[in-house]
Amino acid sequence: MIINNLITLLYFSYGEDVLTKYIIITGGVVSSIGKGITSASIGRILRSYNLKVGAIKIDPYLNWDSGTLNPYQHGEVFVTYDGMECDLDLGHYERFLDVELPGVSNITTGKVYKSVIEKERSGDFLGACVQIIPHITDEIKSMIRTITEDNDYDVILIELGGTVGDIESQPFLEALRQLRNEEGHDNVMFVHVTFVPYLDAAGEFKTKPTQHSTKELRSTGISPDMIVCRSQEPIDEDLKKKIAHFCDVDFKAVVNASDASSIYEVPLVLNKENVGKFVADRIKLDVDTESANLNQWENVVKSLKKDNPVVTIAIIGKYISLEDSYISIRESLKHAAGNIGVKLDLKYINSDVDELDFEELGSLDGILIPGGFGERGVEGKLDAVEYAIANNVPIFGICLGMHSMVIQFARRNGMKTANSTEFDKSTIYPVIDLMEEQKKIKDMGGTMRLGSYDCKLLKNTKTFDAYNQENIVERHRHRYEFNNEFRDELQEKGLIISGISPDDFLVEMVELPNHPWFVGCQFHPEFKSRPNNAHPLFVSFMDAAYKYSKNK
Template sequence: MTKFIFVTGGVLSGVGKGVTTSSIAKILQMRGASVTAVKIDPYLNVDAGTMNPFAHGEVFVTMDGGETDLDLGHYERFLDIELSKDHNITSGQVYLKVINDERQGRYLGQTVQLIPHVTDEIKRRLRLVADESKADVVMVEIGGTVGDYEGLAFLEAIRQMRLEEDGNVMFIHVALVPILETTDEFKTKPLQHSVMELRRVGIQPDAIVARSMKPLTPDIRRKIALFTNVAESAIFSSFDVDTVYRVPVLLDEQGLGDHIGKMLGLQLRKADWSLWLKLSDAIVNAKDEVNVVLCGKYVRLHDSYISIIEALKHAGAHLGVKPVITWCDSDEVESSPDVLSNMKPDAVIVLPGFGARGVEGKIMTIRFARENNIPFLGICYGMQLAVVEFARHVMGYEDAHTTEVNPSTNHPIIDLTPEEVGVTEVGGTMILGNREIKLMEGSIVHNIYGSSKIVERHRHRYEVNPKYFDELRRSGLVLSGWRADLDRVETIELPNHYFFVGTQFHPEFKSRLTRPQPLFVALLKSAMYRKRGLSSPYTGVQP
């Protein structure tokens, strides 16, 4: 029988449920269980694709084209697995299915209600993931905070599952234990009240993970146990650490894996954390630093680019170098171009995004990297604008642009893809998910990947206009990667530059701590070589 572990959160959002869920899943995986993970989001959006990154952070894209919550990125990075869109359940999906079923007469005249029809649909989706994954354990993170009205249906559904999946369900509650600054005193009352809210809807936690700035003291553990009716041995301290990859080891050392194994009847071996710890240490302790400037329009919320941040950390851990991120707002570049010189970048990434705001700042950043021979990686929109910049300042097409921003440009270097013409709905209608890509032999990207065929994830509507392929080539831009099934550009590069690569796909979504994404390794390696005054490891160009 599949085991279900439900993770709830209390006190406030952003307490770290995603990392905690990923860490518990990693503990079980390292101890021999097969594990998968699901994120439940109570909002009424069908998916995260139409949500502003400032409000919600990054939209993570699954292999089958799901636009999902960023926590699925945590799950994939920790577990080194690929998840499907079924692993992100929203209220919008649930209610849409129930209403459609009612319209089609599938309830045979019943009065359709929250209980049982909505809760049954939630349970059906969770069991579907269990059946399809064949996992020993399904981790389920309930988004939001206990006490939110919008989450009540999900709490009721998992309460029912405790009765229906006899002995195969466990509840773990994650809540903040703040420290009062004036007295340096732990305050447990917020956690106590969040557990009271859970118990009010019929859920008694089997374990508590207390988030705090520093480790809980024994007396605080005892106090939490007393007021929550959770055994002291089931109170675990998740305190602030220098990298999230230490959290699973921290919790396993406190006995969380043993507690789960005992509760659910799992036979778990002892985990070997040696490689995981070595890489975690490398993230924190690397002495060589490279300054990576990340230029985009959502940089005020760093979670908007969390997969790129983590991909840089993974690459740095394997190279023994620490990427120091300098955030660059593309709007600021437009008003103060000198800001780029003042940042003294060793490498530049122009980030993904959509729309007109900040576009000229991104183009100015790309030109700065190209003309100053600075290692450059353009991702999705970053690649498209790199082609626009090349057309303007190398080919001489001053008004070259993407039709996304200027539909009437005389030189539509970037244009809407044919399959997107006539599409009116914006949700889930882009080119999404995994696509196979062919890499040109002898190219920089072929050298980086060591393969002529790769699979990467996509999220875009616009691409390099085929009408300009020949002109771009004649002017010196190498179109080095192509969709395997269509004549579409996937990567561009400049062989006469220290390191200049753009990708239509999103390489960050497939990076893992134990298996870093090759393009980020190549970017940091180039930055490191250039900083040392060495010729480029990929083009031979001098710094």
């Protein structure tokens, strides 16, 4: 009896000394409902309480990471500072929370199962029959707790990808249910994000999808503490009461997040709905919710609502039919526009065509050529570079965009067949070539130069003027590099190498001296831009585009 009482006491006191609180966000009704933005917005509110907030994105797909996913399948691949290729929601979290998250913040089914199988092969389970419960669910909880232990967060947001009811999500829901029981009621809460559609034929909103979605969640043993209702237009108090009644939650816990003109408005919308106070009370956060300061965020939102002057920028790439393929670039351009006080008019131009529409290019104030892989669409990017050089249009090249700049510059200066060995292995002018350490690698996933690397800037360049410092750190995702065999020759012809690795070996940035703004970088600066701290390269580019718009 004494032993049983001791076990019971230990079990129920398990979560009493836990410092980290968990907010778990699930989704229902439809996918792409805005769970990531909702999670990030809650995090932004909690950050205003001076809390250290982390985030985890759980992706139930079997891929180990996002690295090999086609952008049309899943949007852009976001790269963390430590080199993990992750879901794009990690980008939202970094931008909203103004933090740098470790790669382990993206948990996938592939990672979980690979870890469990490796443990089984090494004999860690002592011959036990390996099962979903407890082995897979224990591994999921272990990954979550490892992130907690390594980073000392006050609060961790855990977003479960997909929709409640998906077969892939079931082990994760069970693990999260167990996490709540083990960590304690006061340390874990569930937020369920649903969609409340408006039917024109009936002339009213329908709450039944939300009711069914909540019922599906409750069938897993999880009752939501808060329901965030996404809708195209605001819903009224009666609808909230109806949802609260049928979904068995407090009326105060039914929150409406109708469509906003900018994703950055969502924290302000949720704050007006008293989400921060409800969360703080529910998981007993020791904070003064009345002292929350979102003034800086309000200023960010205001800066993004400028109506004029208008600066027209085009992203010229091959994945333009899904804008999320370039989401970090899009947001970085918005941040820069807000920073200098202009309105961004963003266009997407397909580079995978026989010939670009030069009349359309003539309407632009700036051109941005993003990264990418494969030969498709490259000639269109080279045409855009040629147009920008010939017409003095500000142009910004990122990764493959920089490669395009180098190739086209070489072709204009005596190397007519210059190319990258990615596209033409037999070219006699391989100005872009495979990194030496990449030549023996056959696997595709996680084998590139990934994550943060140091870069040294050359003074008296546009690049140095943008950063106003000599040493920078930026994130990479590539296999091919500027070929040093052509370094001296291209410099003699006028190309400025404005950024190099600290050992002077790798070319990181190029520019042209007698051009309004012609800058290319091997890295991906878009991953470090924030709405309240726009990236200096994007700000410099936007400023040049604005000046060009006034003078053309």
